[in-house]
Amino acid sequence: MTPVPALVPRVLSIAGTDPSGGAGTAADTKSITAAGGYAMAVVTCLVAQSTRGVREVHTPPTAFLRAQLDAVGQDVAIDAVKTGMLGTTEIIETVWAWLEELGSQPAQHAARRAQVAGPGGRPPLLVVDPVMVATSGDRLLEPQAEAAMTALCQRATVITPNIAELAVITGQEPATTAEEALDQARAWSQRTGTDVLVKTGHLSGEMATTFWVGPDGVLAQVPTRRLATTSTHGTGCSLSSALAARLAAGQEPAQALAWSCHWLHEAIAHGAELGVGQGHGPVDHSHRSRRLALAADTAPWVPRDAVPPALEHPDELRAVAGVPGLPSPPAAHPDRAVPPQGPWTRALWRSAGPLIAQIQDSGFVRALVEGTLAAPEFDFYLAQDTHYLARYAKALATVSTRAPSAAQTAQWARTAAAVIDDEAELHRTWLAGRELPAESPVCLAYTDFLQATASVEPYAVAAAALLPCPWLYAHIGAGMPHPGPDHPYAAWLSTYHDPVFARMSNQAAALTEQAMAQATPTERSRAARAFLIACRHELEFFEQARRLGDMQAGGAAVGQMQDGGAPA
Numbered sequence: 001m002t003p004v005p006a007l008v009p010r011v012l013s014i015a016g017t018d019p020s021g022g023a024g025t026a027a028d029t030k031s032i033t034a035a036g037g038y039a040m041a042v043v044t045c046l047v048a049q050s051t052r053g054v055r056e057v058h059t060p061p062t063a064f065l066r067a068q069l070d071a072v073g074q075d076v077a078i079d080a081v082k083t084g085m086l087g088t089t090e091i092i093e094t095v096w097a098w099l100e101e102l103g104s105q106p107a108q109h110a111a112r113r114a115q116v117a118g119p120g121g122r123p124p125l126l127v128v129d130p131v132m133v134a135t136s137g138d139r140l141l142e143p144q145a146e147a148a149m150t151a152l153c154q155r156a157t158v159i160t161p162n163i164a165e166l167a168v169i170t171g172q173e174p175a176t177t178a179e180e181a182l183d184q185a186r187a188w189s190q191r192t193g194t195d196v197l198v199k200t201g202h203l204s205g206e207m208a209t210t211f212w213v214g215p216d217g218v219l220a221q222v223p224t225r226r227l228a229t230t231s232t233h234g235t236g237c238s239l240s241s242a243l244a245a246r247l248a249a250g251q252e253p254a255q256a257l258a259w260s261c262h263w264l265h266e267a268i269a270h271g272a273e274l275g276v277g278q279g280h281g282p283v284d285h286s287h288r289s290r291r292l293a294l295a296a297d298t299a300p301w302v303p304r305d306a307v308p309p310a311l312e313h314p315d316e317l318r319a320v321a322g323v324p325g326l327p328s329p330p331a332a333h334p335d336r337a338v339p340p341q342g343p344w345t346r347a348l349w350r351s352a353g354p355l356i357a358q359i360q361d362s363g364f365v366r367a368l369v370e371g372t373l374a375a376p377e378f379d380f381y382l383a384q385d386t387h388y389l390a391r392y393a394k395a396l397a398t399v400s401t402r403a404p405s406a407a408q409t410a411q412w413a414r415t416a417a418a419v420i421d422d423e424a425e426l427h428r429t430w431l432a433g434r435e436l437p438a439e440s441p442v443c444l445a446y447t448d449f450l451q452a453t454a455s456v457e458p459y460a461v462a463a464a465a466l467l468p469c470p471w472l473y474a475h476i477g478a479g480m481p482h483p484g485p486d487h488p489y490a491a492w493l494s495t496y497h498d499p500v501f502a503r504m505s506n507q508a509a510a511l512t513e514q515a516m517a518q519a520t521p522t523e524r525s526r527a528a529r530a531f532l533i534a535c536r537h538e539l540e541f542f543e544q545a546r547r548l549g550d551m552q553a554g555g556a557a558v559g560q561m562q563d564g565g566a567p568a
């Protein structure tokens with residue numbers, strides 16, 4: 001029988017402290033929790049430090065370290081151990097001896113082996129973050145303990161050194177490029193059989209890619225863009241802890257690495273907003289979980305007073321959520337410009353300003369445009385968009401039957417045809433031969449809303465509900481740089497970058513402008529509300545694909561419970 005991995009893996013951090021909460025055991029417990037594990041911590045050294053650096057280190061007797069290890073080890077079945085700051089040779093030897101007694105073995109590709117072992121009472125998988133020197137430059141490992149740390153590394157499932165630590169472990173000069181670091185890691189892994197994460201945070205360049213390297217070379221890599229921030233205190237602690245939790249939950253190395261790197265990237269990107277400390281600030285470990293919690297918010301999307309019950313004049317329409325201002329218009333080529341087509345569409349665009357800014361800033365759109373979006377997330381998005389376009393085209397066809405003139409009927413109908421013939425062609429080619437999954441709840445909610453509005457609401461309301469889709473895509477397309485040939489999503493970017501698409505969007509805006517001008521004040525109010533709700537659906541549509549990856553830390557457990565599995 002194949003043992004079931006623990007639903008919530010029990011992960012022990014053995015590390016030093018950081019009273020400012022950014023690194024060491026504090027970072028580890030936050031990261032293990034964020035990655036869906038149950039976090040435990042054994043303290044090696046007490047460190048008087050903050051974001052500004054280390055002041056003093058107090059090392060309790062190793063007998064007390066051993067007492068902590070025994071207390072937890074004799075009670076709890078540990079699924080993974082992550083080590084961080086170990087400080088001295090004596091500490092490393094104490095941890096080593098304890099691991100021996102626990103039954104851990106030197107690892108040859110142990111990540112993959114450990115995943116098929118049963119939880120509890122088995123050798124835990126071991127992630128060694130060979131912490132030597134802090135970001136601040138302070139030493140966290142005695143120089144004479146480097147040999148013992150190198151030996152401990154050899155018994156790990158995977159080690160997570162930074163560039164300087166990799167050099168010490170492999171006995172070479174610090175690498176100056178990712179290629180050099182990969183060569184060092186591969187050669188060492190061939191010698192020892194232990195896998196190595198190559199982290200490039202301390203190199204320069206546009207990307208800060210993380211690689212998983214085994215004896216045969218790179219097993220997986222996660223490209224992430226380098227962020228211009230000083231909030232990088234504890235990034236190494238956080239990455240190795242999250243990785244230990246994801247591996248112990250049973251994920252393959254490539255998936256565990258992808259989850260950990262993407263989660264950390266979001267945490268680094270939002271670290272500065274915490275306003276913690278005056279030096280190298282911490283990352284925001286719980287940004288992802290707060291974002292997910294917000295997705296369950298039941299507050300109305302359009303506040304009661306955002307749209308007056310009747311609109312006599314465009315200026316009566318205010319920005320939703322009370323955030324004033326328009327995102328700066330994209331520096332688009334005249335062919336790709338997608339300006340409002342009159343006072344009413346200008347008012348609609350202005351009222352949706354904060355939402356449009358949020359859509360452009362959404363992690364999904366940014367990663368898609370950058371080319372760093374994970375392939376499964378793009379596939380999910382495109383499959384849902386295939387359903388969406390089929391249903392959107394029907395809504396366009398419905399509106400065409402309700403237009404007041406033959407010319408307008410023809411224009412809506414031509415747009416419906418273009419959506420099916422041209423826009424959906426990208427989807428057909430990309431997903432060719434693959435089975436289309438069912439519609440997601442978000443896709444259903446949006447398209448049901450569009451089809452219902454197109455069928456039963458007044459013409460102007462229907463037109464306004466259908467407008468955000470082409471307008472927002474054309475707006476995003478107009479602001480994008482031209483995709484290079486090696487961009488993984490060049491085909492998607494080109495579709496929305498195309499002047500033909502901008503013209504289609506401008507036409508829909510012109511039709512809506514006309515409809516609004518001819519509508520009654522009450523209909524205009526309902527049209528504005530429909531426009532804003534459709535914008536909100538657009539944001540949800542992008543973000544749902546991002547949540548796909550997020551949910552793997554908690555969602556997998558829920559799935560197993562529903563299948564009748566009991567927590568291990």
Ligand SMILES: Nc1ncnc2c1ncn2[C@@H]1O[C@H](COP(=O)(O)OP(=O)(O)O)[C@@H](O)[C@H]1O
Pocket residue numbers: 161162163199200201202208209210224225226227228229232234235236237239261264265268
């Ligand atoms: N400025 C940055 N922008 C984006 N990611 C970063 C940045 N700095 C570090 N990282 C990420 O943080 C992780 C830790 O990297 P690194 O800084 O190299 O190690 P350490 O924190 O152990 O010194 C890596 O996954 C790296 O990609």
Ligand SMILES: Cc1ncc(COP(=O)(O)O)c(N)n1
Pocket residue numbers: 015016017018023024025047049084085131133134135136140232233234235236237
């Ligand atoms: C207890 C402890 N462990 C590890 C680090 C390294 O983290 P960083 O390199 O980000 O300063 C630290 N500063 N303190």
